[in-house]
Amino acid sequence: MSFTLQGINLLGIKSKVEADMINALRGWYLNAIGLDNFKATNQSSASPASQICITCDRVRLWDQSGNSSAIAKEVDLMVDLAVSGPGGLDTGSVSADTWYYLWLLGKCPADDGLATGLAGLASLSGSSPAMPAGYFHQRLAGVCRTGTGGDLKGFAQLGANWLYSERQQVVYLTASTARITQSLSAFMPPEALMALINYRSYSPYSTSEAGGELFVYAAENNIAGFDSDKIEESQVTVWLPTPGQQFDYRWTVSAGSGNTLYIWCDGFRWPIHKEP
């Protein structure tokens, strides 16, 4: 029996006990690997409209049964939404205003815990991508979003931190509203745990005044509240828990004209170390 990992060639194994022990050790080693120092961005590629550059130090991939895993190191690859198959989309062609999940794929023909032939894959599915022929090991790593026309929205995902390249306008108001619920489904995927929200109340004139509150969806108490009085803006940025990809807010104009409420989404937290 021979098993090589991290330079240790186990040619000397003779007995089943020793083979079982090696398998146990390998399991412990693999258990320690997640998705380490992961980065995905379309900000540094040659074609940011469709290409995503992905790097990570170490990754553990699983077969679709969840029973077998394999690792890869020093991953550096690209996913192009204009391409089909490994390194591109799993099926179909790119659509506008759509979340695409970013998967890392690998092969492990020797069942020795080492992934080879690593590739990226974009899929509409966050649970079961259409696996290209020959690939059996996979891991959900991140996500990206297309805009109107199908081009990628600018983003950078650094581990669990997923940031847009520019703030995304969720709400724009010039008139009061009682507490209402606002969806964030176009700004964060359902798997995201919380959104980075910026709430800005703007009162540009000496006669203008407004104020409001921001709530976690259905929560009794607000998570932020503020006023903008007379040639003033008031803004707050929070990591907001977003059950159901939504939040609540209210905003009241109390005097004057020109008052404006902006709510932007700047990014979200991605469950980076979630195992299948």
Next chain:
Amino acid sequence: MELPSFPIITTELEPCIYEAMRAWAVYSVSASGIRARREATMQAKRLEVGIDAAALEDADGKRCVVENFAREVDLDVVGLNGWDGSANLSPDIWAFLWLIAKDPGELKIADQWAFLASPSNNAPALPAGWTHKRLVSAARIESDGGSNWQIAPFRHSGGLYEYSGRRLVAVYSAVRIQAAQSLATAIPPGIELAEISLLSAVTSGSLQIMAFTTGAANPMWSAWAATGKRGEAAGPVYCPNQSIDTSVTISGTATGSLFVTGFRWPENVEP
């Protein structure tokens, strides 16, 4: 998660199994429990650093592990748990904090280890006989307000690095078309996510300051104020190459300021 089980061992194991056990134990570790700090109440040239467990590597890629180590590092002293002496310490440089060890041989569990501060983030001047290293943190060296230097107060815990007071990067008092703004005085090389804040302070007229991811058409953050008022905004921004873009629109007498409050330190990095 796989839960491996051990068979009952009744025979003497092959040496290669012991070798594998040590190797895999070492390679299963990255770094955990990294923390560092210099409080404003601490001595100006000393900081505290600690790790729970960390894998270190030598120039050939051979590894060893250090566990549960924390101590004070004095940058005013050249040597172990001090400065590496490869350059003079002075304001406006980075001091990178390395965990170093001597080669423990095949046991792979370090038996001699220390911290070492260096101006280099990739090749510290290791003392003779010290072969293994890992970068664990960084500290900004600044003027103490007089003729000496001090460590800019900060706290670093895992992936989060926060200054004790926001660090001024730029002040604008004139119109500025969107252009690159370096953050290199406040974030070390290799850091790509900065926590920034913007301040618009207006005596008369108005001022809006915006911060952009490099080359983006629309801002991530903006702060506006008019006569007699101040406006502020704060949040994270992607900053490859230690740089973002900023712009300023202004009428009258006002200043716009850009600060860095902290940054994200990469976690689970291979040594």
